[in-house]
Amino acid sequence: MTTEELRTFIYLAKVKNFTLVADQLFIAQSTVTNRISELEKEVGKKLFNRGSKMVRLTEAGEVFLRYAERILELQSISVEEMNALSSHKRQFSIGAINASYEVYVKSHVDECLKNNGVTSIKVELGHSLDLIQHLQDNTLDMVFSVIPLKRSGFICEVYDEDKVILVCKKGTNQYPNGVSKEQLARMPYLMCDFNLSKVGEAIRSLFPKNHIFRLEVDNSSKLFPHLDNGLGYSFLPYKLIKDKLEAGILEEVPLVDFKVPNMTTSLIYRQSYDISKFLENKLD
Numbered sequence: 001m002t003t004e005e006l007r008t009f010i011y012l013a014k015v016k017n018f019t020l021v022a023d024q025l026f027i028a029q030s031t032v033t034n035r036i037s038e039l040e041k042e043v044g045k046k047l048f049n050r051g052s053k054m055v056r057l058t059e060a061g062e063v064f065l066r067y068a069e070r071i072l073e074l075q076s077i078s079v080e081e082m083n084a085l086s087s088h089k090r091q092f093s094i095g096a097i098n099a100s101y102e103v104y105v106k107s108h109v110d111e112c113l114k115n116n117g118v119t120s121i122k123v124e125l126g127h128s129l130d131l132i133q134h135l136q137d138n139t140l141d142m143v144f145s146v147i148p149l150k151r152s153g154f155i156c157e158v159y160d161e162d163k164v165i166l167v168c169k170k171g172t173n174q175y176p177n178g179v180s181k182e183q184l185a186r187m188p189y190l191m192c193d194f195n196l197s198k199v200g201e202a203i204r205s206l207f208p209k210n211h212i213f214r215l216e217v218d219n220s221s222k223l224f225p226h227l228d229n230g231l232g233y234s235f236l237p238y239k240l241i242k243d244k245l246e247a248g249i250l251e252e253v254p255l256v257d258f259k260v261p262n263m264t265t266s267l268i269y270r271q272s273y274d275i276s277k278f279l280e281n282k283l284d
Contacts, residue, residue, distance in 0.1 A: 001038075001042050003072070004035060005035045005038060006039075006071060007025075007072065008021060008032055009035070009064075009065075009068055010065065010072070011024060012032065012048070012055065013061065016054045017053065017055070018033060018055070036048065043064060045058070045061075045064070046061075047060060047061035047064060073139070074138075074139060091121075092112070092120070092141055092142075092277075093124070093139065093140045093141045093142075094121065094123050094124070094141065094142055094144070094278070095123075095124045095125075095131035095132075095142070095143040095144070096123065096125060096131070096143065096145075097127065097144070098220055098221050099236075099237055100145070100146070100265050101125055102221065103160075103162070103237065103240055104144060104265065105123070105144055108278060109121055109123065112278070124140060128143075128145040128147040128197070129147060131143045131145060132145060132268065135149075135154075136151075141270075141273055141278075142267060142268065142273070142275060143269070144159065144265055144266075144267055145267075146199070146200075146266070147197055148264075154268055154269065155268070155271055155275075156268045158264055158265070158266060159266060159267040160264075161264050161265070162237045162262060162263050163237075163263075164203075164236065164262065165235065165238050165241075165253075166179065166233055166234070166252065167233065167236055167244075167251065167253065168227065168230070168232070168233045168234075168251065169229070169249070169251075170248050170249060170250060170251045171230075171251075172230040173253055174187075175253055175254075177256075178253070178254035178256040179253055179254070179255060179256060180257050181206055181256075181257055181258045184206055184207070184258075185206070185207050185208055187232070187233050188232035189213055189214060189232060189233055190213065190214060190215045190217075190223050190226055190231070190234040191215065191216040192216075192217055192218065192219070192220045192223055192234065192236070197263065198264075199235075199261055199262075199263045203235050206260075214232055215232065220237070223236070227250060228244075228249060228250075233253060237263050
């Protein structure tokens, strides 16, 4: 299969019309038809159900679409990395959830950038499961994740453990003696689920099933403006908000009859990868 065939397939999956795909790619409609036919022959499956005006992906087409997009992504990344080799002696590709980047990764990145001019660093912020997939696709060198990976060929080690505390804006705490589990469900809670981690699951379990939160986001730092303005309460890793606590911007709310587990950050990388080059800023 060729890059042109894959790109045509992805376009057709999105716009669902052969004529529109031909116009967008500046090719003849017969070329679109031929590329899809060749692709279907190679994979041995029908990828589209064809109608009079529109086409729709088959079940096999839905599965193949995910891989087609990843193939083109990998191709693009490989070209970027080869181009970077000409100007940089060392390249690091790092994946991290937002909280891990702010607390652990940023300081390492700063040291690498400060201490030498021959290092290129790529940082991808996202969800743990997506980052782990990219690590397995070989597009990332290492991942700081709240979800561990148990797979042959990879090392997964605990990088750090941090307590998770309930906080609100300083001076707005309506529970000075502590909050109970029953009270928690009634407060204006701002939810960050920490991407399916044990902490995220534990926090969700404190609330009734199908509970509607006042705000729900997937990035902990997006909660800061709302917390700073006194608009609610939220559980956050202590090290992420330590400066705000010390500056008197936020305050901790005691817990009365329940606990929240600590957040464990795992560092995951391939067994063949020398992680010390990044953690200790070595250049060979």
